[in-house]
Amino acid sequence: MNRALTWHDLLIAGAAVVVGLGAGLLLRLALRWLGERATRTRWGGDDIIVGALRLIAPWGAFALAASAGAAALPLTPTVGHNVNQTLVALLILAATFAAARVIADLVQSVTLSRSAVAGSATIFVNITRVTVLAIGVLVLLQTLGISIAPLLTALGVGGLAVALAMQDTLANLFAGVHILVSKTVQPGDYIRLSSGEDGYVVDINWRNTVVRQLSDNLVIIPNSKLASTIMTNYHRPEQQMSLLIQVAVGYGSDLDQVERVTKEVAGKIMSEVAGGVPDHEPLVRFHTFTEAGIGFTVILRALEFGDQYLIKHEFIKALYGRYRADGIEIPVPGRTVVIRRAEDTAALAEDTAALAEDAAAIPRQRREHAPTRQEQKG
Structure with a gap:
């Protein structure tokens, strides 16, 4: 039979709880100081680990304090067992959440370092977090004496039905x-x-x-x-990309001068405009005789897709100014419009009608002069 509860028991239990909570508070302060030092290092993993320890430290201290306090009280074996099971479950849950946070943050750090984009691929982070939490729940159930074998069997059978119902999601x-x-x-x-x-x-x-x-x-x-x-x-196999800019000059232009001037302007743009590739040698390739002039392509280089717009903008402005300064003609497309008078239109209609009449008379004349079958036999 258990002894009666005394004030001495309550004092010991209360002191144990206070000491445990105080230790947890001191540990949290120490981890905060350690976290400030961890932010100064190049490796981001220490920040993640310290953050997880700050999460689990108060719960661990509370569980130890509660366990010590419960040990000082005259509890029945059943109550003591239930208290211990509850504290163990609390520790397992805290450790599970801390482990899920550490592993998920490490996965996110790796994906972020490879893609260099905030937000990165959260699918790996979510899969990792769910996996760790599921393992923690299974460990908790097994610790509490709940058999997980029937649960796994039920999940296997129910998983098939869930998979059929969530085909699009999967x-x-x-x-x-x-x-x-x-x-x-x-x-x-x-x-x-x-x-x-x-x-x-x-x-x-x-x-x-x-x-x-x-x-x-x-x-x-x-x-x-x-x-x-x-x-x-546009970022595979590399982020740099070529820019093809179509230009044309008049037929009276010196093509050697055009090529030289265009390369000078393009090289300056590559060196001075943000997003250009300074070590890229611009290319000029003539390719077409058009109605207005000679067409050619200027090949530039941009660091990535979004840089092409500023490069094109600055290149067109600089090239236009240089062509004007050097007297290089930029052709303007033109059309010849013939305006006819009324009498000219009437004469043209008469000529067209005469041509149509002559064309219709040709088959008739051929039939009239064609020999008959008797003449062909004779």
């Missing part, structure tokens, strides 16, 4: 994983679909791919659609 999930694993598209890439949508990939989550257009509008594309469509990735 298709998008696996398509998103396939896209990221195959590295055909990564967050930060500039893509253009065969349907015309284009923009920077902001995020690839478990269901959709988010694309931000240059107008700052968001395009939401299901992962299964993105995996099956024809797509151009």
